[in-house]
Amino acid sequence: MKAIYLTKYGKAAEAFEIRETAMPSAQADQVVIKVHSIGLNFADVVARRGLYPDAPKNPAILGYDVAGWVHAVGSNVTHVKEGDRVTALTRFGGYSEYVATLSYGVSKIDDTIAFEEATALSTQACTAYYSLCECVNLHPDDLVLIHAAAGGVGSIMTQIAKHKGCKVIGTASSRKLDYLKQNGVDQVIDYTVLDFQSAIEDRHGKKSVDYIFDSIGGKTFKKGMKLLKPSGKMITYGAAAQMQGNKSGTLRSIPVVLGFGIFSPLQMLMQSQAIIGVNMLRVGDHKPKVFNHVLNEVIKMTTAGIIKPRVSKTFTVDEFAEAHQYLEDRKSMGKVVVNW
Ligand SMILES: NC(=O)c1ccc[n+]([C@@H]2O[C@H](COP(=O)([O-])OP(=O)(O)OC[C@H]3O[C@@H](n4cnc5c(N)ncnc54)[C@H](OP(=O)(O)O)[C@@H]3O)[C@@H](O)[C@H]2O)c1
Secondary structure, X not given: OEEEEEOOOOOXXXXXXXXXXXXXXXXXXXXXXXXXXXXXXXXXXXXXXXOOOOOOOOOEOOXXXXXXXXXXXXXXXXXXXXXXXXXXXXXXXXXXXXXXXEHHHEEEOOOOOOHHHHOOHHHHHHHHHHHHHHOOOOOOOOEEEEOOOOEHHHHHHHHHHHHXXXXXXXXXXXXXXHHHHHOOOOEEEEOOOOOHHHHHHHHHOOOOEEEEEEOOOHHHHHHHHHHEEEEEEEEEOOOHHHHOOOOOOOOOOHHHHHHOOOOOHHHHHHHOOXXXXXOHHHHHHHOHHHHHHHHHHHHHHHHOOOOOOOEEEEEEHHHHHHHHHHHHOOOOOEEEEEEO
């Protein structure tokens, strides 16, 4: 079978090679999937640049999510069978024609969900659902700020928050504003031209936001903390800003860590606030049943039309580098997909 190997950290055009490799077999708790569609995530770009601590060492097969058909199941697997259409978290290895993955991250999808859409479910929609529905309890009319609201995770966060009756403020760069409105965002902020903190304070007052979902980090995180209402919660799940122009530091480097600022638990206690970190790989590693529950809830919400994954663009495997570049250049709105 063929797989796409990351052989060289750096530019998309020079990073990957398609190579022949051995077919995987299913261990007891695993499912082998024949891959139709590979989903890209922002973390793939970070890993390609050699800045993602969890990624395997080169030559590596990256890839967090795929959609396709079950090819084989291990002896302990009962919830899917050969031939089922599935979406799956692949925890690396997804850039392949066939991939073996742990069964907790595999779920059946019905015929109404296209494979391309399904690639948005296992990582991006699960991150959105876990952050909005497991970490906090949203109430109607809560004021919710979602950064990068046109992105794969951000667009689905918006759909879930609107379904819960929240008022959503969404930030994005200029060319994505119309999509934000179509997707239900109530206050659209172009953070390339407007200071989002001032724009929110002008409309809603100081310390007015109930929940913030931040994948940007750094100054954006610090400003967000100033907007948070007493009793508000900050959910931090990414550090996109720190990755920009950062050629040597990984997510654990000191400038990245300090870029978020320093906050005392006592301050949190006095204001009844919380900062909640989300890393879905850790959820999968340490709470696989919770991950599986989240994935099943995501599938139900998608079948019910509450989550509507948006496919930004579909590439072929021969265009793999272009797909990475498109995501890195911030051109995408929703999911970037590569089909075999
Ligand atoms: N913790 C977890 O478990 C977890 C899981 C999945 C994703 N994530 C994180 O969630 C974020 C979104 O992931 P995604 O896969 O859905 O990607 P995405 O949002 O579809 O793409 C990234 C978007 O982030 C925005 N952005 C803002 N500042 C940026 C910067 N300095 N450099 C690059 N992009 C910037 C861009 O949108 P604009 O053009 O609107 O600025 C860009 O299109 C990423 O930070 C990712 O690492 C975390």
